[in-house]
Amino acid sequence: MRKAIEYILHMRPLAQLVTMIPFALGYLLSGARNIGEFVFGAFVWLVLLNAGTVAFNSYYDKDDGPINFLSRPPKATKGLLLFSWALKLCGLLLAAFINHDFLLLYALSVILSVLYSHSFFRLKTKYGMDLLINMVGYGLMTPLAGWFLSGNHLNIKFVFAGLIGVFFMGAVVPLTQIFQYEREKRSGETGFTVLVGVPIALFTSIVLFSAGNFVAMFFILAYDLPFLLFLAYCAIALVMYCHLHHWFRHFRVLNAIKELYKTYGYAAAGGIIFALSLIFL
Numbered sequence: 001m002r003k004a005i006e007y008i009l010h011m012r013p014l015a016q017l018v019t020m021i022p023f024a025l026g027y028l029l030s031g032a033r034n035i036g037e038f039v040f041g042a043f044v045w046l047v048l049l050n051a052g053t054v055a056f057n058s059y060y061d062k063d064d065g066p067i068n069f070l071s072r073p074p075k076a077t078k079g080l081l082l083f084s085w086a087l088k089l090c091g092l093l094l095a096a097f098i099n100h101d102f103l104l105l106y107a108l109s110v111i112l113s114v115l116y117s118h119s120f121f122r123l124k125t126k127y128g129m130d131l132l133i134n135m136v137g138y139g140l141m142t143p144l145a146g147w148f149l150s151g152n153h154l155n156i157k158f159v160f161a162g163l164i165g166v167f168f169m170g171a172v173v174p175l176t177q178i179f180q181y182e183r184e185k186r187s188g189e190t191g192f193t194v195l196v197g198v199p200i201a202l203f204t205s206i207v208l209f210s211a212g213n214f215v216a217m218f219f220i221l222a223y224d225l226p227f228l229l230f231l232a233y234c235a236i237a238l239v240m241y242c243h244l245h246h247w248f249r250h251f252r253v254l255n256a257i258k259e260l261y262k263t264y265g266y267a268a269a270g271g272i273i274f275a276l277s278l279i280f281l
Contacts, residue, residue, distance in 0.1 A: 006074035007083050010058045011051035015069045018264060019050055019142060021271035022165040026146025028278040029157045034150075041098060041149035045142070048091025049109055056084035057117040057124075066257060068176045088113070101148040105141060112137050124191060125184075131173050131192040139169030160219045164274075167212030168267065174201035175263055179256035202248040209244060209267075213237040216274050225277040233273045240266040 023045060027038055059081040063073050088110050095106040115121045116133050124130040143161040147154065177184065177193035178201065184194050193201040217237070220230045243266060247259045 003079060007055065007080060009070060009074055010055040010076070010080055011047075011087075012054050012069040013051070015054060016046045016051055018268060019138065020046055021268065021275065022139070022142045022161070022168070023146040024275055025164065025271070025278070026143030026158070026161050027149055028146075028275060028281075029143075029161045030147040030150040030152040031281070032150030032152060037149065040094075041102070041146070044091050044094045044098065045106070045145045045149075048087045048094065049106060050142075052084045052087030052091065053109070053113040053117075055080055055087065056113055059084060060117045060119055060122070066179060068260075071257075098149060099151050102145060105145055105148055109137060109141055109145075125189040127190050128192040128195045130177075131170060134173045135166045135170045139166040160215055163215045164212050164219075167208045167215065171205040171208035171212065172263070172267070174205050175256075175260050177201070178251070179260070198251055199248070202244065202251060206241070206244045206248060209240060213240070213270070216270070220274070220277050223281060225280050229273055229277040233270055233277070236266055236270040236273060240270065 020042060023042060024038070027041070032038070058067075058073065059076045061067070062076050067073055092103075092106055092110065095103040112133065116124050116130075116137070123133060140162050143165045144158070147158055147161065174193045177191055178198055181193055181198055184191055192204075196204070213233075217230065217233060219225075220233060240263070243259075243262055247254055
């Protein structure tokens with residue numbers, strides 16, 4: 001039982017709830033509204049693939065200090081590695097029952113996870129590649145998976161989903177590294193935040209969040225969705241901007257973990273409002 005709890009903690013369930021937002025946006029923008037189909041697809045993509053990928057990454061990171069969504073990570077054992085592969089391979093089998101596009105995207109994500117985390121490749125530690133891979137892997141491929149789940153053909157609406165996902169994931173990644181900055185710098189890694197420094201990392205997040213919010217607000221207006229939801233989204237975007245600006249100005253004295261979780265809260269609120277607006281498409 002103890003091992004099972006440790007494995008579940010390494011899957012970081014809260015992180016998967018956050019990742020569900022871009023997945024749901026891709027699905028809703030495709031025009032699909034089948035609850036059963038969505039739940040099954042979300043289980044395959046978020047629980048088996050994403051959580052398996054996070055556990056796989058935890059094994060190779062072997063962190064002994066706070067990490068994203070886990071303040072006290074349990075020891076990463078060989079069993080965790082086997083568990084992560086079991087999740088990903090089970091998901092691959094189930095993905096075959098969805099459709100060809102979803103299966104192919106799933107397989108590409110598994111390959112990308114190995115390149116990102118495995119000690120032989122370890123792209124996450126090389127010259128800011130962590131930012132690029134997360135923007136593509138989570139920011140673009142996650143809403144694309146939601147869209148592919150529906151089986152509908154891609155259209156111009158996916159451009160909005162893709163841009164929002166890429167911008168927001170690009171904004172989040174540097175923020176998740178700030179409280180690990182000194183540790184990663186001492187280890188000789190060259191992830192994005194270590195490469196550019198905390199001030200530039202925060203400034204990058206502000207720019208990318210602003211870009212993502214602009215695309216989302218433009219979409220709501222362009223498709224004549226409820227104006228009250230547009231105003232609500234604008235309010236959340238403004239609060240987020242003020243929060244990040246405050247963090248940028250006072251990063252030396254603020255608790256980076258607390259500020260990160262505040263950011264997640266604002267982003268989740270904005271994502272929920274945006275998802276609600278899609279119901280009226």
